[in-house]
Each structure stands twice: as structure tokens, then as C-alpha cells.
Amino acid sequence: MTHRQGKPLRRWLTVQRIAALACSAVLLGCSSGPEKPKPTPLEELAPKIAGKVVWNQRVGSVNPTTLLAVSGDVVTIGLKDGSVVALESETGRELWRADAGARLSAAAGSDGRFAAVVTENNEVVTFDQGKQIWRARLGSKVVTPPLVAGERVFVQGVDRAAVAFDALDGRKLWVQQPQGDPLTLAQPSVLMPFKDTLLSGQGAKLAGLDPLLGTVRFEVTVASPRGTNEVERLADLVGPGGRAGDVVCVRAFQAAVGCVNAERGSLVWSKTIGGFQGVAADDQYVFAGDASDRITAWRMVNGDVAWSSERFMHRGLSAPLSAGRTVVFGDAEGYVHFLSREDGQPLLRIQTDGEPIIGAPVRSGSTIIVLTAGGSVFAFRPE
Structure with a gap:
């Protein structure tokens, strides 16, 4: 938990704490716990489109929350030990590698030139083409x-x-502190232009938000928290979100x-469904898996289930x-x-190194990476 003088107490839950709360919320004891469902076996698949691995690169140890940042032809990755690596997306060639000086708590963000990461010491560190230029x-x-974006670094x-x-x-331009007491998750949220x-x-x-001033232009409620305990009331937005034109889905x-x-600044539609991974969208559909990995495609225009x-x-x-x-998982x-x-019919399946x-x-x-x-x-x- 964090507390700032003069500000309301804000609560956030780690994945481990959620698991503990979930155990306490069920009648069955969690000493042994229910047996984890077995993965559905993969069907034999005759590829319906062509495709292949064009390059692969071992970069180093990553966190479960590590994400790839892509801008133009540059892929930037923040590694567990504090290393930051930029690769050329066409070839996988390493463009530069730098060190933030401490283990990372947040993955890298980049516009192709500037790259920023956040360390476990609560410092944002920014690089210009691999050269550290400031930390705060x-x-x-x-x-x-x-x-x-726009020669600014936004941190949430x-x-x-x-x-x-x-x-x-590294000059601090503004701080926007939400009102109220949101129950939030220690998982990457939505932060996008x-x-x-x-x-x-x-x-x-x-x-x-106004990116120049930090003032709030609109707030839209996507889900209504409900329930009798913290787990049931948790409805924090998680990334990544998907965008199609003027519509952003989360x-x-x-x-x-x-x-x-x-x-x-208005809600188009909202559908009640479990799940903890982000979504993708195009001009016709919104795609996501639920907590059991059932995949659903909703129609962008009204939220009706397409498949x-x-x-x-x-x-x-x-x-x-x-x-x-295609939609890729x-x-x-x-x-x-x-x-x-x-x-939703399978078109192609490619194996990597056997790791998640x-x-x-x-x-x-x-190129898909x-x-x-x-x-x-x-x-x-x-192809």
C-alpha cells in the first residue's frame, strides 16, 4: 500500500495477494487446492497460410510482465536485471544495449529514439539511442x-x-492524481496515446488526459465493481488495449x-466477462480470451458476439x-x-522454444514478434 500526506489511501493488489484472497473466499481448503485443468490438446493442423520464423534472438532474463515496445523498425525490451536492449525488427540485429543500474519493475517504453524504464528503486531512467540521459x-x-511520445515520458x-x-x-511537467480510492492491480494497466x-x-x-497540462478531459466507467470482498470488487483496467479509429477497447x-x-469520451458498449489479459481490436471485431482461455470475438459496432x-x-x-x-495468440x-x-478457425501454428x-x-x-x-x-x- 502507498500513502501520501493529504491524499487518499490507494490500494493495490499483487498477483500473490489475489491468489491468497481467492483461497480464503472459497469453501474448499487451499492446502491442496483444486487440480489445475489440463490444457486442451492441440488438433492436427494443415496450415492454411504460409509463415515461418525469420529470426530469433536470446536477449536475457525477463519478468512475467515484460512487454515488447515497438516503434517503427525498432523493438525495445527491458530485462529483469536492468538491461535495456534495442533490436532491428527486420533482422533481429542488436542496435544497442544499456544498463539502468538496478532491476526493473516496469518494461520499456520507446518511441524509437528515447527509451524509458522504471527500476525497483522507483526511478524512471531514460536513454537516447542507448545513452542514459537522466533518471528521476x-x-x-x-x-x-x-x-x-511527443518528446515526453509518461509514467503511471x-x-x-x-x-x-x-x-x-527529465524536467517534471505535471502530476495527475486520481480522485477516490481505486482498488488497483500490480499488473500493467492502460497507458496509450x-x-x-x-x-x-x-x-x-x-x-x-491533456498531455500538455495533465488535466482530465473525460472519464468513462468501463466496469462496475461489485462483490463482498476485494477480489470480487477488483475491476482495474489491464493492458494492452486495442484501437480502431476513434474507438479504444480495454x-x-x-x-x-x-x-x-x-x-x-463516451462508452460504446461493455460486456461482462472474466479474464485478466488485454484485448486486440480492428475495424470490425474486438478479440480476447477469458480466464479459461475461451476466445471471443465481439462486433466492434455493438458488442454482439461474432464467434x-x-x-x-x-x-x-x-x-x-x-x-x-488473422488474430494471433x-x-x-x-x-x-x-x-x-x-x-476463429486455426490457420497456422508455429513453435518457439517451448517456454510460455x-x-x-x-x-x-x-513482421510479427x-x-x-x-x-x-x-x-x-x-504470408
């Missing part, structure tokens, strides 16, 4: 990757306070998937990526699944 102390723990704490720094010299607005997850709300932890018109698939139940799916005619056995966006795919697949041009828990980066080109 933060007021709370950070697990959400910084956002680097687990208390969901947002801070803006000048990317060139939309035109001239900064979108920030604040509990169960998606807030639109997941509220174990509560809902919803879409917001970020131009108008649902149980082919990958309990396989430990990653957050998805929408890429052309990784799983806990290191497989990357390319599905038809129209009906973490974060979400990302796209750079025609994933990160494994073993610290390897794999790049594919479907």
Missing part, C-alpha cells in the same frame, strides 16, 4: 511500461497517478470487456494481436497460433 525518483511503485504508478517528464532533460489525448486506466475507468480485470469512443472458440481452453493464452486477416507451451479473424509466450505479440510492418519466458525473441512473417 518516483513517488510510488510502477509496473506499467512508460509511454514515450500502481496508485494510478500519472506523471509527465520532458524526455530531453489517442490523437492529442493521453489515455490512462484509473481503476475501472478510462481517463482521457479489459477490466475479471469483470468486463468494453469499448470507449475516445473522441467523444467464440474453445479450442485453446486452459492453454495459458497471451494477450492477442490483430494482424490483417501465444500459449504457455511456446506455440504461436494464427486464427481467422472472421470465424509472455505479454502480447507485436507487429512491425509485415513475440517474447518467451525463456528470454528469447522470435519474429515471424505470415
